[in-house]
Structure formats: C-alpha cells, structure tokens
Amino acid sequence: MQMFKIRSLRWGVLVSFCFSSLAMSAEVQEFKLDNGLKIVVQEDHRAPVVVSQVWYRAGALDEVNGKTGVAHVLEHMMFKGTKAVPAGKFSRLIAAAGGKENAFTAQDQTTYFQQLEKSNLPLSMKLEADRMANLNLTDEEFAKEIKVVMEERRWRTEDKPQSKVNEQFNSTIYHVHPYGRPVVGWMNDLENMTAADAREWYKTWYAPNNATLVVVGDVNAQEVFKLAKQYFGPLKSQALPSRKPQVEPEQKGERRVVVKAQAKLPYVLMGFHVPSLQDADKDVEPYALEILAGVLNGNASARLNQNLVRQSQIAVDVDAAYDMVQRGRQSIFVLDATPSEGKSVAELEVAILNEIEKIKTGGVTEEELQRVKAQVIAADVYQRDSMFYQAMQIGNLETAGFSWRILKGYPAKLQAVTAEQVQVVAKKYFNKDNLTVATLDPQPIDPNDNTPKGKPHVH
C-alpha cells in the first residue's frame, strides 16, 4: 500500500505492512447498523486486550487543489474537543484507562485507534461515537494546530532530501490523479487553510455511513455489535458527495524530474504505472506483480540486492515495492536506490533497468517463485502475533471497497501465479514510455552558511 509514498516515515513504522492474508484462528464477523456504519470483528483470545479502529473513507484522495492536506489537518483537530469532551480530554481519558491511542492519515483514509485492556472497549466506542458527530472545531484551536502541522511538514519533508524527491516523483508520475498530491499538503495550502476548510471537510465526510469500525481482540463479536449499536446507533447517516472516477491518462513517454537538496549521496526513484486490484477473484496481474516484487526484493539474496549491492556493488541500497489494494484504483511499481560512492545515478538507473530487462527476456526461475511463496506462507502465520496488524489489514481492505473475506483466498491466489504470468506483466508494463524517474542532485553544505535555501530568510 504505497509504502514508498512517503519514505521518510520509516521511523513510525510499527510493522512493515504489505497485503497478505490472515490465517484466521477465529472467524471474522461483520455487522451493519441502520445508519450505515460497518463493524468488522475478529476474536483473538491470546491476550486480554483489544484494538479498536475507526476508518473513515476520507483521505488525500478526496481533496481538491488549494486545500491539499485538509484531511490530515482535520485528523489533528479531532483531538480538539466536543461539547461533552473538551480539548485534550480524549487523550487523558484513554491514558487513564491504560490505553494507547493515535491516528493517521493516508491517501485512501483517515484512521483513529485505541489499544486497551479489553474491559475498556466501551470507553473507546463512547469517545469515537461522540467525535464522529459532535466535533467542536474552534478558530482558536485551529490557529494553534495548523502551526503544529506546518512544523510536521518541515520535519517530514522540507528538511529531508529523499522526502522531497518522493514528493516530486509522485506529482510527476501522476499528472491528473490525486495520488500525485502529498498527504501532508503543500506548504502554501497549509499557510492559507482556514478553520472553515476543516469544518467543511468534517461536515462532508465524517458520518457513520462513511466509516468502518474494526475491532480485534479478546472480545465476543455479538457483544461488540451490541456495544456499537448502543454508542454509534443514535448517529444519523448523511448523504455523501458522489465520488467521480478519477483516472490517470495513459503515460505516453518517459518523464523526468530532478530535485536539488543539501545531501551527500544522490538518490534515484523510478516507477511504472501498473494496475491495482479491481476484482479480487478474477484479477491475475496484481498477484503476478506482487510475486515480481518478491523476486526482485523479497529477501537479501533477491535479484536487486544480490546483483546490484553485493555483486556489481553499484548501489549501497536498493528497493522495490508494489501495493495492490488502492481505493483510487491506480497503482505504481516503484524501484529506488542509492548509488555507491563514485557511481552516478545514471549508471545505477541503467543497471536497474537491465535487471528489469532480464526478467522481460528471461523470466523468473521456478526456484525464485517457490522462495517467494514460502515466505508468503510463513508471513501469513507470523502476522497472527499482532492484533494491530490484523486490524490494519481488515480496515485497509474494507476502506478500499473490498471485503475482508478476500484475505482468506490470498495465499492461494499467490500460489497460483506462474513464472510465465510474472514475465507477462513485466513485459507489459515495464516500458520506457511508461517510466518516471526522479533523482536527487546533492548540493554541498557550506559549513559557514546558516541560512535556509529556497525561501527568503524571514524573521
């Protein structure tokens, strides 16, 4: 799921999340309230804890030009109080229950979560239901929080050379589709955002019929349903704006962008438009692309690392990633790398494309295929050690408009991929006319220069 979109976020990675299935120990159950709120519950009785997540189908994907970043700003404002629970109180109540809580915004959704000892689930539901409908978004709180968000953007993007490359890469590979815009928003849009913009966003998208509640833990599914009915049941559904299909026109010719920033090493990010999952049963290509990502990058001896880092030593680091589950129904296959000292990004780019070419002409071996599949089967078991991860998978699929049920068939789908299918997708999509390349041109830092670049120095 667009692991590469914001590379610098590695610090916050709790688990490296890619779409893989649950070997379900207990049945997942789903319910729906009359107001449209969907509830998905997975019982997991290994420890007396529960994770509760509310997923809103509202993310950067739904933003418009001039107001980029508003989904994320609203996420921050959701902690600023309701009539019943004043600013800051939400966090204090969860903390007093021994809980952890936070929220995150992405292209496809905004998610709020709590992790608690199981008897505290009603508290979490009570608070989430309250702020789903009763947020008190004041000008005063907004004025402070927008400054926090601008600090966040400075920290995540402005001062991180690879993040800047990533931002430029996205807006180059997507000319039309909203995935080309940064989740955190352009600085200019943040500077001009108003409390009214945030209120409009809240009013438009925060409703039970635009949300999914996912609960995983030592709970009884029927009791969770009863609780959800009690707390979320009284909320009113509302008419949601129609979502227009947004399709990136076919790329006809290579695209390039160069970013200058203060750094030591250059960096290259390359991507091809490829299909995302559309029909979980009938599709073949997304599964073949997942296997291909595994063949290129699934372990330390996979092709890219083995050939470019270990053998030719042209790169110090290389990566490949693909996310099939996208609410925007667009995806890209991304490769990124850092050249070794003395090697140029141009040489490295040729070397990476050469690895791609080898797959297009020679295919992949049966041994490589089996290795990726063995890792998929094991990962399927390992992920059961984390309730949070299991909840993430369910919420992610549901929010993207798929059912959690496809998790069950996922390993079998991957098992069925053939070497030929992998070669076919490589041939079909990995072409120069469909390629976007972003590079970092590192600029030296003058030790005596203390002024920021790119902007007038204002006190």
Added chain:
Amino acid sequence: MFTKSLIRGFGFTLIGLLVSLQAQAGLKIQQWQTSRGAEVYFVENHDLPIIDISTNFYAGSARDDKAKLGVAGITRHLMTLGAAGLSDEKISKQFADVGAQLGGGVDDDKSSLKLRTLSSALERDKALDLYIKILQKPDFPDDVLAREKARVIAVLKEAATQPETIADKAFSKALFGTHPYGFNSEPEEVDQITRDDVQKFYRTYYGAQGAVIALIGDMSREQAAQIAEKISLDLPKAEKPAPLASVTYPAAAIEQRIAHPATQAHILLGYPGIKRGDADFFPLYVGNYVLGGGGFVSRLTEEVREKRGLVYSVYSYFSPMAELGQFQIGLQTKREQADAALALVRETLNKFTKDGVTDAELKAAKQNLVGGFPMRIDSNGKILDYLALIGFYHLPITYLDDFNENLNKVTKAQIKDAFNRRINPEKMVTVVVGSDS
C-alpha cells in the same frame, strides 16, 4: 501502509521505546544455564506454530577500542553474511526458503541475533541449523568486509549532512565525553577496520559466558533446552566481558550551536540518566511520564505543542543502560523560534524539578502505566524482548510480577527527590543545530 501515513505524533512510538514491562499472572518464565554457562530464559506458548529466539552478547558499540570505532557494529553485521563456508547469498536464500526471518542488531551495550521460524520440524530444523552456523562459525570474508565497509562509510557520510544525525552525535559526545557511550564512528575509522579486528572482537565478546538466550513459542521445555544447548555449545571460549567504566557527570553546563541551513532547528537537552536496575528507576519513570514521556498528556507536549503550536514533537525519556544512559529532551521547531522554544522547555523542566508532580498527575500516570500492562506482553515478539532484557541486565526474574506493585508504591516526594538528585538543570548539555542565533 504506515509508511504512507502521517501519524499524529511521536507519542505512540516513543511510549513503545520507553516502557518497561509488567507482569501478568500466567506468564511463566523458566530460567536455567547451559553446560557452557549461557543464561536461558524461556516461555512455553503453543498458541501459534511459531518459535522466536534471541541470543544476546555483551558486545555492543561501547566495547569498541577507541582507536577502532565501528568494529562492534561491523562484526555483528558480518556474522549473517558468510558462515561455515556458506556465502551471504546462500544464507539468505536458505532462510527465505523456509520462511524464516533473521533480526536483531547492535546498541551501545548489546549485540543481538534474533530468529523467527515456523515450528514445523522441517522448517524449524533448517532455520536453527543456519542460525547456529551464523552464531558459531562466522567467516568474515575479506571481500564482504570491504564491500560492507564501503556501504557503511557512504551511509555515515550521508548522515553527517542531516541535522537530526548531526544533533545526535554532538549530543552524545558532549554528554558522555570520553566514556564509550559518547563514541561515534567516523568514515576514516571504519575504513581502517581489518578482518583481524573483526575476528578478534568476535572471539573476545561472543563467548557463551555472559550470553543470554531468550526463547518463546511452540516448543517444550526439553526442546528449548536442547536448542539453547546447541546455540551455546560451540561459541568462542571467552571470558565474560568485564563491566564498562562508569559514566561521569558533566562538570559544567555545555551548550553547542551548530550551523545548518535546515528550515527547522533540532534541539536536544540532557544529562546522564539511570542504569538498568537503578534504585531510582520507578520514581524517575513515573515522573518522566508526567514531564515528557506520556505522549499527548505530558507537560512538555501541553506547554510547547498544545498551548503554543511551536512543535510537532517534543518528548523526554530516560534510556536506562548498563551504565548511566541518556536522559534526553528533544524537539524540532522553525529556526526563527528556536530560542523561544528552548527557553520554554527549560522553564518547564525547572518548574518540574523544583515543584515535582501534583496528586492528580501522579494518579493519572499510575493509571496509565499500571493499566497499560496487558498491552506490553500481548505478543510473543514483545515477550521475547522482555526476556532478553531481564536476562541481559540481570533484573530479578520476578521483575514482571513486581512491576505494577513497584509503580504503585511511587510517591510524589520520591519523584521530586529522585529528579533533584539525578538531574541537574544547571549542568545540562544542550545542542542546537540550525538556529538563527
């Protein structure tokens, strides 16, 4: 998924870093020694068909020879890249073929190698066989050493341009002076590391004496004992490493300003903190929750972020180590307002050390830390790390069982007393990278 998301704050991540553990009735830790003297900590759990193992050595970066900084890190890194005649390529392919995952790393105190494997016999035995080869028969091939040195040097050079790393390095150097906790390896030093250095380091610090083996998952006590025995049997014959030197406190306040063109200033303040097993651990731990460890409900977040919008992240933590680890407060803010933010942080800290916590704050801190216990041991992965921690730092085997009781015993007076004895705001180390002044 997470990588593309924006997370509301640091709190979530940092809490995870800082917490210790608590006990739960039913978590039965078994402990014994192997014939070679390695300490074993084991929890049997058959809920999932998984085995997790973590083998730990007193072989962290603080063991580096001052003239050869970086050897500890390179040694640990190279162990997985060639063993018993198997190349790095063969090793990672064979692990992948059985779906096993290798983990671990190096910090100042410790080197660890972790293995996660399916418990089914075929996969388990293959994974264990490889894991043991890595631990006992690393080859440290010359060509791999040369290659990895070049990679490390490139990464160090890149990091040296980034304000976050510049601040971290300057801070630990100023805080610890000549103590190894203050060492940072530089590219020129890494370049000089030889295969002899690495082999010598391995033979000296990777002995069974002092090794701590933690195991959890789908195996019997008897199986665990066999595995631990095999792991330790052919480790180098080395003495248990001697304790590290003590950390000395700064004689006077140090403040460094480092020029950098970034849009944000990176600010770090701190003082030598506490050791693992320190008598002041619980009062300082609870107190720090109130000061800057409690995420969104801490005083620092309230004052600097919530009330004034000066930062995205501000935090404080104690990092208890074998010797006094860091007590650190950190923040990043638009460079023009760096001095205002720094003054506010100092004021908040001074008020905290002078007046201590309120009754309400103490109550809230205990509610969170005590009530949060079940989440600390809700997965095998988390329990494994706690087993290693208890073993490595010789914490009581009842550490988990006693944890909540120890938290509950903490008083307001103890917090104030401990902060006043341990943290001297007059002698703090401060590093600011990229401010206007």
